[in-house]
Amino acid sequence: MAQMRAILVKNGAGPIENLFLGEAPRPKPSAKEVLIKVKAFGLNRADILQREGRYPLPPGVSQILGIEFSGHVAELGSDVTQWKVNDEVFGLASGGTYAEFVSVPQSHIMPKPPQLSWVQAAAIPENWLTAFQALVVIGNLKAGEDVLVHTGASGVGVSANQLSRFIGAKTVLTTASTQEKLDFLLNMPKGGLSVTHAVNYKMQDFAEEVKKATNGKGVDVLIDFVGQSHWTKNIASLAVDGRMILLGCLSGAEVSNFNLALLLYKRLRIEGSTLRARSLEYQANLINRFKNEVLPALVDGRLKTYIHKVYPWTAIQEAHREMEADRNIGKIIAEVV
Incomplete structure (x- = not known):
């Protein structure tokens, strides 16, 4: 061989x-x-x-x-x-x-x-397809809605933040751990689509910052890779009929002492998602849709x-x-x- x-x-x-x-x-x-x-x-x-x-x-x-x-x-x-x-x-x-x-x-x-x-x-491929799947296919993000993206300076985070602005989100909040990352996200170089709000999750309560930025409403779509440490504040950050897409559990996967009634009162939809484990047919359809809806903007420079x-x-x-x-x-x- x-x-x-x-x-x-x-x-x-x-x-x-x-x-x-x-x-x-x-x-x-x-x-x-x-x-x-x-x-x-x-x-x-x-x-x-x-x-x-x-x-x-x-x-x-x-x-x-x-x-x-x-x-x-x-x-x-x-x-x-x-x-x-x-x-x-x-x-x-x-x-x-x-x-x-x-x-x-x-x-x-x-x-x-x-x-x-x-x-x-x-x-x-991995970053932009994951962001597109989470925000559009699962999260059904619409123009005028509010978004929170965690790990905003990661490859997927940078993609999801830009894509949210590209779709027409009213408010795009993101979290990161250093001032360098926050500055980058607020002032995207080379004409990238910057976020409207950036939060240092180590020094600030991101749920409180979400309330301030959305006048108490909360975000309609939330993208999380972190899991356990962010769970309670994530629920607090979501608006009525909010959708949270969980893409990872970097801080751990077990949550305790959580009030399930909050899911009922806010009518929340929480969905976990992976891409690698999806069927070949699902991946092929996602790639084809991405190629038509997003790739042209990466080629002509509207997305970076x-x-x-x-x-x-x-x-x-x-x-x-x-x-x-x-x-x-x-x-x-x-x-x-």
């Missing part, structure tokens, strides 16, 4: 020091898949969990880290008709993008616009990609340290060199 270079994890799981550049079998595309020669890939929190052995993978999914990429089409499955070899593309994978080659369904890639670099294209730092994949340990330290504002990208 043909081999390729890939970022592997010594002993299958472990700390950052277990990451190394080695060799793995080169994937072979099935009938409806395309093989991509990877140019760049994005780093995500899920990569840390998988590296540590805390992210269970469904059967058949590559054990190699990584879920988004940009690159060239290198080989076509027998039933693929909409792509040709050497097409420049970017897209989403169930795993395996920390590698020279990754095999993905033909429905999970998009043409790379010439206006976007390989790095910019690799920064789009923000890259925190680009690493050669030979420095993957350093890239993971940067992500774990939570220093990034925007996306961390690795280039295959």
Whole structure:
């Protein structure tokens, strides 16, 4: 079997020091898949969990880290008709993008616009699809509504904040942990869509700030990755008929001593969501809708990609340290060199 270079994890799981550049079998595309020669890939929190052995993978999914990429089409499955070899593309994978080659369904890639670099294209799929899914598909955000986005300087957070403004939200509040991040979000460089309010959740009560910003109403849509530590204040922050989309549990997953009556009185809808575990059909439909509704704005500059730092994949340990330290504002990208 043909081999390729890939970022592997010594002993299958472990700390950052277990990451190394080695060799793995080169994937072979099935009938409806395309093989991509990877140019760049994005780093995500899920990569840390998988590296540590805390992210269970469904059967058949590559054990190699990584879920988004940009690159060239290198080989076509027998039933693929909409792509040709050497097409420049970017897209989403169930795993395996920390590698020279990754095999993905033909429905999970998009043409790379010439206006976007390989790095910019690799920064789009996971962040923007997750934000689009949460705000639009699940949250049903409408123009004139109010929004709260937690972890606002993360890759998904930056995307969700901009997308909220793009849709026409009246008030967009976001939380972050440092003044540098808050300043960035309030004054997005390069013409990005800035938030209307930014809150240091370590020093301020974000629920109180929400009440001030919305004249006591609360937000209609709330995007949370944090979980336990934010739960009570999240409920307090929501307006009547508010929708909270839970995308992670960074602070923990167990909540105690909570008054369920608040859910009734406010008629709240709380929905947990993932993207990686969704069906291929769901992901394909989401990608197609995103391509039509949001991607044109990323191409013409109405929406912006923000890259925190680009690493050669030979420095993957350093890239993971940067992500774990939570220093990034925007996306961390690795280039295959």
